[in-house]
Amino acid sequence: MIDIVIVDDHDVVRSGLSGLLSDDPGFDVVGEAATGEQGIRLARELEPDIVLMDVELPGCSGLEATARIRRASQRVRVVVLTAHAEPPLPARLLEVGASGFLSKSSPAEELLTALRAVSRGERYLAADIAQQLALSMLPGTPDTPFEGLTPRELEVALMLAQGMRVKAIGEVMNLSPKTVATHKYRVYDKTRVSSEVELLRLALRYGLMNIDPVH
Structure with a gap:
Protein backbone atom coordinates (compact mmCIF):
# COMPACT_ATOMS: atom_id res chain seq x y z
CA MET A 1 0.00 0.00 0.00
CA MET A 137 19.39 22.94 -22.36
CA LEU A 138 20.05 23.26 -26.10
CA PRO A 139 22.39 26.10 -27.17
CA GLY A 140 20.51 29.13 -28.41
CA THR A 141 17.32 28.39 -26.49
CA PRO A 142 15.96 31.70 -25.19
CA ASP A 143 15.76 31.98 -21.41
CA THR A 144 12.77 33.29 -19.53
CA PRO A 145 13.45 36.25 -17.23
CA PHE A 146 13.13 33.81 -14.31
CA GLU A 147 15.69 31.32 -15.60
CA GLY A 148 18.59 32.82 -13.67
CA LEU A 149 16.85 32.72 -10.30
CA THR A 150 17.87 30.23 -7.65
CA PRO A 151 15.09 28.05 -6.17
CA ARG A 152 14.92 30.34 -3.13
CA GLU A 153 14.83 33.49 -5.26
CA LEU A 154 12.08 31.99 -7.41
CA GLU A 155 10.06 31.19 -4.30
CA VAL A 156 10.44 34.78 -3.07
CA ALA A 157 9.48 36.05 -6.53
CA LEU A 158 6.26 34.00 -6.57
CA MET A 159 5.24 35.25 -3.13
CA LEU A 160 6.05 38.86 -4.00
CA ALA A 161 3.92 38.50 -7.13
CA GLN A 162 1.06 37.31 -4.90
CA GLY A 163 1.31 40.62 -3.05
CA MET A 164 2.93 39.26 0.11
CA ARG A 165 5.11 41.64 2.12
CA VAL A 166 8.70 41.01 3.13
CA LYS A 167 7.84 40.31 6.79
CA ALA A 168 5.14 37.78 5.86
CA ILE A 169 7.46 36.03 3.39
CA GLY A 170 10.09 35.80 6.11
CA GLU A 171 7.62 34.15 8.46
CA VAL A 172 6.65 31.58 5.83
CA MET A 173 10.25 30.81 4.87
CA ASN A 174 11.77 31.10 8.35
CA LEU A 175 14.07 33.89 7.16
CA SER A 176 14.81 37.31 8.59
CA PRO A 177 13.20 40.30 6.84
CA LYS A 178 16.70 41.48 5.94
CA THR A 179 17.47 38.20 4.16
CA VAL A 180 14.14 38.29 2.31
CA ALA A 181 14.80 41.89 1.27
CA THR A 182 18.17 40.81 -0.14
CA HIS A 183 16.48 38.07 -2.17
CA LYS A 184 13.82 40.55 -3.29
CA TYR A 185 16.30 42.98 -4.79
CA ARG A 186 18.28 40.19 -6.41
CA VAL A 187 15.01 39.08 -8.04
CA TYR A 188 14.33 42.64 -9.20
CA ASP A 189 17.84 42.93 -10.61
CA LYS A 190 17.80 39.58 -12.42
CA THR A 191 14.32 40.00 -13.88
CA ARG A 192 14.81 43.73 -14.57
CA VAL A 193 11.68 44.90 -12.80
CA SER A 194 11.28 47.67 -10.26
CA SER A 195 8.04 46.80 -8.48
CA GLU A 196 5.82 43.93 -7.39
CA VAL A 197 3.24 44.93 -10.01
CA GLU A 198 5.83 44.56 -12.78
CA LEU A 199 6.91 41.23 -11.30
CA LEU A 200 3.30 40.00 -11.29
CA ARG A 201 2.84 41.01 -14.92
CA LEU A 202 6.02 39.15 -15.83
CA ALA A 203 4.92 36.02 -13.94
CA LEU A 204 1.55 36.10 -15.68
CA ARG A 205 3.15 36.66 -19.08
CA TYR A 206 5.44 33.64 -18.71
CA GLY A 207 2.77 31.37 -17.24
CA LEU A 208 4.21 30.98 -13.74
CA MET A 209 0.91 31.96 -12.14
CA ASN A 210 -2.59 32.99 -13.06
CA ILE A 211 -3.90 34.51 -9.86
CA ASP A 212 -4.54 38.10 -8.84
CA PRO A 213 -2.33 39.64 -6.18
CA VAL A 214 -3.62 39.45 -2.62
CA HIS A 215 -4.25 42.56 -0.56
Whole structure:
Protein backbone atom coordinates (compact mmCIF):
# COMPACT_ATOMS: atom_id res chain seq x y z
CA MET A 1 0.00 0.00 0.00
CA ILE A 2 1.32 3.45 -0.99
CA ASP A 3 0.34 6.18 1.48
CA ILE A 4 -0.42 9.54 -0.17
CA VAL A 5 -0.94 13.08 1.12
CA ILE A 6 -2.62 15.43 -1.37
CA VAL A 7 -1.76 19.15 -1.30
CA ASP A 8 -3.92 21.42 -3.46
CA ASP A 9 -5.85 24.57 -2.62
CA HIS A 10 -8.89 23.60 -4.69
CA ASP A 11 -11.44 21.37 -2.94
CA VAL A 12 -12.70 19.93 -6.23
CA VAL A 13 -9.19 18.92 -7.31
CA ARG A 14 -8.42 17.29 -3.96
CA SER A 15 -11.73 15.45 -4.04
CA GLY A 16 -11.15 14.22 -7.59
CA LEU A 17 -7.62 13.03 -6.85
CA SER A 18 -8.71 11.36 -3.63
CA GLY A 19 -11.50 9.54 -5.46
CA LEU A 20 -9.16 8.41 -8.22
CA LEU A 21 -6.57 7.06 -5.79
CA SER A 22 -9.12 5.49 -3.46
CA ASP A 23 -10.49 3.46 -6.37
CA ASP A 24 -7.11 1.75 -6.69
CA PRO A 25 -6.33 -0.82 -3.95
CA GLY A 26 -2.64 0.05 -4.17
CA PHE A 27 -3.10 3.57 -2.75
CA ASP A 28 -4.30 5.01 0.52
CA VAL A 29 -4.97 8.74 0.85
CA VAL A 30 -3.96 9.40 4.45
CA GLY A 31 -4.27 13.19 4.44
CA GLU A 32 -5.28 16.28 2.47
CA ALA A 33 -4.03 19.87 2.73
CA ALA A 34 -5.07 23.17 1.17
CA THR A 35 -1.83 25.08 1.83
CA GLY A 36 1.88 24.46 1.70
CA GLU A 37 2.20 24.90 5.46
CA GLN A 38 -0.49 22.26 6.08
CA GLY A 39 1.24 19.93 3.64
CA ILE A 40 4.55 20.29 5.45
CA ARG A 41 2.86 19.57 8.79
CA LEU A 42 1.05 16.48 7.48
CA ALA A 43 4.22 15.17 5.85
CA ARG A 44 5.98 15.47 9.20
CA GLU A 45 3.14 13.95 11.25
CA LEU A 46 2.02 11.17 8.91
CA GLU A 47 5.29 10.37 7.07
CA PRO A 48 3.49 9.23 3.90
CA ASP A 49 5.31 7.52 1.08
CA ILE A 50 4.46 10.37 -1.32
CA VAL A 51 3.17 13.93 -1.11
CA LEU A 52 1.23 14.85 -4.27
CA MET A 53 1.94 18.57 -4.51
CA ASP A 54 0.48 21.49 -6.42
CA VAL A 55 2.81 24.45 -7.06
CA GLU A 56 0.56 27.48 -6.93
CA LEU A 57 -0.61 27.60 -3.33
CA PRO A 58 -1.48 30.54 -1.07
CA GLY A 59 1.46 31.65 1.08
CA CYS A 60 4.11 28.94 1.05
CA SER A 61 4.14 27.64 -2.53
CA GLY A 62 4.75 24.09 -3.65
CA LEU A 63 8.37 24.94 -4.40
CA GLU A 64 9.17 25.96 -0.83
CA ALA A 65 6.99 23.21 0.63
CA THR A 66 8.79 20.58 -1.46
CA ALA A 67 12.19 21.86 -0.34
CA ARG A 68 11.20 21.82 3.33
CA ILE A 69 9.60 18.38 3.17
CA ARG A 70 12.69 16.93 1.54
CA ARG A 71 15.05 18.63 3.99
CA ALA A 72 13.07 17.15 6.88
CA SER A 73 12.84 13.60 5.50
CA GLN A 74 14.58 11.85 2.64
CA ARG A 75 12.04 9.02 2.93
CA VAL A 76 9.02 11.14 2.03
CA ARG A 77 9.00 11.72 -1.72
CA VAL A 78 7.22 14.53 -3.56
CA VAL A 79 5.41 14.29 -6.90
CA VAL A 80 4.39 17.63 -8.38
CA LEU A 81 1.07 17.87 -10.22
CA THR A 82 0.46 21.37 -11.51
CA ALA A 83 -1.16 23.48 -14.21
CA HIS A 84 2.04 25.54 -14.40
CA ALA A 85 4.86 23.59 -15.99
CA GLU A 86 6.68 26.46 -17.70
CA PRO A 87 10.44 26.98 -17.22
CA PRO A 88 12.14 27.27 -14.87
CA LEU A 89 9.70 25.62 -12.43
CA PRO A 90 10.34 21.95 -13.37
CA ALA A 91 14.10 22.32 -13.12
CA ARG A 92 13.93 24.23 -9.83
CA LEU A 93 11.53 21.69 -8.29
CA LEU A 94 13.81 18.83 -9.28
CA GLU A 95 16.74 20.74 -7.78
CA VAL A 96 15.04 20.98 -4.40
CA GLY A 97 14.17 17.30 -4.34
CA ALA A 98 10.94 16.54 -6.23
CA SER A 99 10.88 12.95 -7.52
CA GLY A 100 8.20 13.44 -10.15
CA PHE A 101 6.59 16.14 -12.23
CA LEU A 102 3.36 16.01 -14.24
CA SER A 103 0.96 18.61 -15.58
CA LYS A 104 -2.71 18.49 -14.60
CA SER A 105 -3.53 17.71 -18.22
CA SER A 106 -1.80 14.32 -17.88
CA PRO A 107 -4.05 11.24 -18.17
CA ALA A 108 -5.17 9.69 -14.89
CA GLU A 109 -3.40 6.42 -15.71
CA GLU A 110 -0.11 8.26 -16.15
CA LEU A 111 -0.46 9.79 -12.69
CA LEU A 112 -0.92 6.32 -11.18
CA THR A 113 2.08 5.06 -13.16
CA ALA A 114 4.19 7.98 -11.89
CA LEU A 115 3.21 7.40 -8.26
CA ARG A 116 4.07 3.70 -8.48
CA ALA A 117 7.43 4.48 -10.09
CA VAL A 118 8.32 7.07 -7.46
CA SER A 119 7.30 4.70 -4.66
CA ARG A 120 9.94 2.29 -6.03
CA GLY A 121 12.60 4.97 -5.71
CA GLU A 122 12.54 6.05 -9.35
CA ARG A 123 12.08 9.51 -10.82
CA TYR A 124 9.22 10.24 -13.19
CA LEU A 125 8.83 13.11 -15.65
CA ALA A 126 5.86 13.36 -17.97
CA ALA A 127 6.99 13.19 -21.60
CA ASP A 128 6.15 16.84 -22.33
CA ILE A 129 8.07 17.99 -19.23
CA ALA A 130 11.09 15.86 -20.11
CA GLN A 131 11.09 17.24 -23.65
CA GLN A 132 10.80 20.79 -22.35
CA LEU A 133 13.77 20.30 -20.02
CA ALA A 134 15.84 18.77 -22.79
CA LEU A 135 15.04 21.61 -25.19
CA SER A 136 15.81 24.23 -22.55
CA MET A 137 19.39 22.94 -22.36
CA LEU A 138 20.05 23.26 -26.10
CA PRO A 139 22.39 26.10 -27.17
CA GLY A 140 20.51 29.13 -28.41
CA THR A 141 17.32 28.39 -26.49
CA PRO A 142 15.96 31.70 -25.19
CA ASP A 143 15.76 31.98 -21.41
CA THR A 144 12.77 33.29 -19.53
CA PRO A 145 13.45 36.25 -17.23
CA PHE A 146 13.13 33.81 -14.31
CA GLU A 147 15.69 31.32 -15.60
CA GLY A 148 18.59 32.82 -13.67
CA LEU A 149 16.85 32.72 -10.30
CA THR A 150 17.87 30.23 -7.65
CA PRO A 151 15.09 28.05 -6.17
CA ARG A 152 14.92 30.34 -3.13
CA GLU A 153 14.83 33.49 -5.26
CA LEU A 154 12.08 31.99 -7.41
CA GLU A 155 10.06 31.19 -4.30
CA VAL A 156 10.44 34.78 -3.07
CA ALA A 157 9.48 36.05 -6.53
CA LEU A 158 6.26 34.00 -6.57
CA MET A 159 5.24 35.25 -3.13
CA LEU A 160 6.05 38.86 -4.00
CA ALA A 161 3.92 38.50 -7.13
CA GLN A 162 1.06 37.31 -4.90
CA GLY A 163 1.31 40.62 -3.05
CA MET A 164 2.93 39.26 0.11
CA ARG A 165 5.11 41.64 2.12
CA VAL A 166 8.70 41.01 3.13
CA LYS A 167 7.84 40.31 6.79
CA ALA A 168 5.14 37.78 5.86
CA ILE A 169 7.46 36.03 3.39
CA GLY A 170 10.09 35.80 6.11
CA GLU A 171 7.62 34.15 8.46
CA VAL A 172 6.65 31.58 5.83
CA MET A 173 10.25 30.81 4.87
CA ASN A 174 11.77 31.10 8.35
CA LEU A 175 14.07 33.89 7.16
CA SER A 176 14.81 37.31 8.59
CA PRO A 177 13.20 40.30 6.84
CA LYS A 178 16.70 41.48 5.94
CA THR A 179 17.47 38.20 4.16
CA VAL A 180 14.14 38.29 2.31
CA ALA A 181 14.80 41.89 1.27
CA THR A 182 18.17 40.81 -0.14
CA HIS A 183 16.48 38.07 -2.17
CA LYS A 184 13.82 40.55 -3.29
CA TYR A 185 16.30 42.98 -4.79
CA ARG A 186 18.28 40.19 -6.41
CA VAL A 187 15.01 39.08 -8.04
CA TYR A 188 14.33 42.64 -9.20
CA ASP A 189 17.84 42.93 -10.61
CA LYS A 190 17.80 39.58 -12.42
CA THR A 191 14.32 40.00 -13.88
CA ARG A 192 14.81 43.73 -14.57
CA VAL A 193 11.68 44.90 -12.80
CA SER A 194 11.28 47.67 -10.26
CA SER A 195 8.04 46.80 -8.48
CA GLU A 196 5.82 43.93 -7.39
CA VAL A 197 3.24 44.93 -10.01
CA GLU A 198 5.83 44.56 -12.78
CA LEU A 199 6.91 41.23 -11.30
CA LEU A 200 3.30 40.00 -11.29
CA ARG A 201 2.84 41.01 -14.92
CA LEU A 202 6.02 39.15 -15.83
CA ALA A 203 4.92 36.02 -13.94
CA LEU A 204 1.55 36.10 -15.68
CA ARG A 205 3.15 36.66 -19.08
CA TYR A 206 5.44 33.64 -18.71
CA GLY A 207 2.77 31.37 -17.24
CA LEU A 208 4.21 30.98 -13.74
CA MET A 209 0.91 31.96 -12.14
CA ASN A 210 -2.59 32.99 -13.06
CA ILE A 211 -3.90 34.51 -9.86
CA ASP A 212 -4.54 38.10 -8.84
CA PRO A 213 -2.33 39.64 -6.18
CA VAL A 214 -3.62 39.45 -2.62
CA HIS A 215 -4.25 42.56 -0.56
